[in-house]
Amino acid sequence: MESDKLFLALIPVLGLLINVASHIAINRLGLLSQLKSIFVCFGIGAIAVLLMVFLLSLSCIGIELLPQLILNEISYGALGYGYFHFVNLGETARRIRIIREIFDSGEKGMSEEEILAIYNAKTIVNVRLNRLLNNGQIILKEGKYFVHGTPLMNIISSIMLFLKVLLLGKKSEFD
Amino acid sequence: MNSLIYTLLLLCIAFAVHLTVWKIRLPHRQTKVLLLIFFSTLLLGSFLFYLGNFPIVLFGLPFPAEIFELIQVATLFTAVTLAYMITYSAVEADSPSLVITNMIRDSMPEGINKEVFEERMNDDLLIKPRLKDLIIDKIAIMKDERYVLTDKGKLMAGLFATYRSILKAKKGG
Numbered sequence: 001m002e003s004d005k006l007f008l009a010l011i012p013v014l015g016l017l018i019n020v021a022s023h024i025a026i027n028r029l030g031l032l033s034q035l036k037s038i039f040v041c042f043g044i045g046a047i048a049v050l051l052m053v054f055l056l057s058l059s060c061i062g063i064e065l066l067p068q069l070i071l072n073e074i075s076y077g078a079l080g081y082g083y084f085h086f087v088n089l090g091e092t093a094r095r096i097r098i099i100r101e102i103f104d105s106g107e108k109g110m111s112e113e114e115i116l117a118i119y120n121a122k123t124i125v126n127v128r129l130n131r132l133l134n135n136g137q138i139i140l141k142e143g144k145y146f147v148h149g150t151p152l153m154n155i156i157s158s159i160m161l162f163l164k165v166l167l168l169g170k171k172s173e174f175d
Numbered sequence: 176m177n178s179l180i181y182t183l184l185l186l187c188i189a190f191a192v193h194l195t196v197w198k199i200r201l202p203h204r205q206t207k208v209l210l211l212i213f214f215s216t217l218l219l220g221s222f223l224f225y226l227g228n229f230p231i232v233l234f235g236l237p238f239p240a241e242i243f244e245l246i247q248v249a250t251l252f253t254a255v256t257l258a259y260m261i262t263y264s265a266v267e268a269d270s271p272s273l274v275i276t277n278m279i280r281d282s283m284p285e286g287i288n289k290e291v292f293e294e295r296m297n298d299d300l301l302i303k304p305r306l307k308d309l310i311i312d313k314i315a316i317m318k319d320e321r322y323v324l325t326d327k328g329k330l331m332a333g334l335f336a337t338y339r340s341i342l343k344a345k346k347g348g
Contacts, residue, residue, distance in 0.1 A: 002243075009246035012254065027342040034344065067176035071247060074179070078254030085261040090335045090344070094271070094305045099314060102324050103332035109315075109323035112306065121301040125293070128272045138279055144286035145279045154280065157273050163266045167197055172269055 004060040008068065011052045012075035019045030019080055023087075038087060042080045049076045094124065177236040178247040181224065184233060185248070186255055189216035204312065205267060206260065213256040221245055268308070271301055 023041040026032055032040060053072050057065040089096050101119055102110050132138045139148040147154065164171055193212050202208040223229040224238040225245065232238075239248050265273075278295065279287055306322065309315040314328035324332060 005241070005243035006246070009243040009250065012250050024341055027344070030343075034342075064176070067179065071176070071179045071251065075247070075251040075254050078251070078258045082254065082257045082261060085258075086338075087342070089261075090339050094302065095308060095314075096331070096335050098302075098305060098309065099324065099328055099332045100336055102315060102322050103329060103336065107323070109318060109321040111321050112303075115306070115322065116298055116302060119302070121296055121298045122293075124271050124301050125275065125296045128275055132272065132275065137276070140289065141286070143289050145282075145289065145292055146286040147276065147280050147283055154276065157276050157280070160265060160270075160273055163262075167194070167263075167266055168201065 004056060004063070008053070008056055008060075008063060008072075011049055011056075011072045012079055014052065015045040015049035015072075015076040016079040016083060018048045020083060023083075034087070034091065038084050042084065045076060045080060046073065049073055094119075178239040178244045179251070180233050180236055181220075181229075181239050182248045182251045182255075184231065185216055185220040185252055188220070189213045189256075192216065206264070206312075209260060209263065210256075213252075213259075217249065217252045217256075221248060224248070268304070271296075274300070 019041045022044045023037055026037040026041060027034070031037070049072050050069065053069050054065065057063045057068065097119055098115060101115060105114075129138075133140065135152075136148060137152060139146050161171060189212055193209060196202070196208065196212065220229065225240050227238055227240060229238055239245060275296070278292065309322060309328070310317065313325055314331065315322045315324050317323075
């Protein structure tokens with residue numbers, strides 16, 4: 001009984017391990033793109049959590065199915081969100097990319113000029129502009145950029161703006 | 176259900192303390208102070224739940240005092256805290272995609288000229304503030320006008336490099 005309850009408490013972590021293991025396997029086998037594999041593996045982990053809580057509630061008296069399901073799925077969801085961003089940081093964060101460039105240069109480190117020669121605003125903007133253009137979030141028409149299509153980035157940007165004003169009292173780090 | 180309700184209560188308390196501290200004075204090293212606030216709240220709250228002395232009783236629910244309930248509280252609290260930390264890092268520093276979108280959105284309905292846009296999106300805006308952060312967060316130090324990683328920086332770089340090689344992913348950025 002006690003071991004069942006301890007197992008119950010560890011279900012979100014087990015769900016995360018299943019998510020991570022399946023993500024590594026899918027990526028190494030090259031079955032899906034990075035973004036798709038993250039979402040698919042998050043789903044695999046969520047289903048595993050659901051099954052584990054369900055089976056445990058059948059075999060162990062005193063475990064309420066619905067509250068435990070809600071609690072474990074929320075915990076797993078937050079862990080999965082953290083994992084998604086950990087992978088995403090390695091993919092898109094400027095700071096991580098700069099640290100990796102300095103790391104690769106060895107003990108002598110890098111000067112600002114050397115860093116900017118291999119990683120600069122042009123590289124960053126090109127990657128992100130292509131992504132926004134391909135997703136249809138912006139369009140290039142007669143030499144000008146316009147916001148276009150589903151306002152996904154607008155919604156995200158409005159949420160981030162709200163949080164910045166609430167927490168930092170300013171709209172941008174440059175204000 | 177009591178683990179869920181009381182964890183949410185602890186999170187609300189931690190968030191209220193965080194908001195109050197931020198309104199009084201913005202800390203120099205924000206992530207470190209956030210971690211301190213949230214995990215102090217978790218430790219103190221869990222200890223009071225265990226003793227049965229927590230000052231607030233919600234909906235007449237008993238405190239989560241059993242070991243498995245305390246593990247559930249710690250797991251949910253830590254998961255939500257880490258998720259918030261990650262979201263907060265995007266609040267702290269402007270993401271390039273958001274800077275791009277905001278710049279184009281601000282120019283609507285006329286749109287922004289490609290050349291003007293490219294001129295505004297420069298290293299001073301996108302790279303140099305991040306280089307400055309490396310020094311503030313003690314990830315790197317300046318030695319003979321060169322950025323050299325500290326042990327913390329080497330650990331971070333090694334962690335991401337190893338994980339990306341496990342995933343067979345490219346350098347990214």
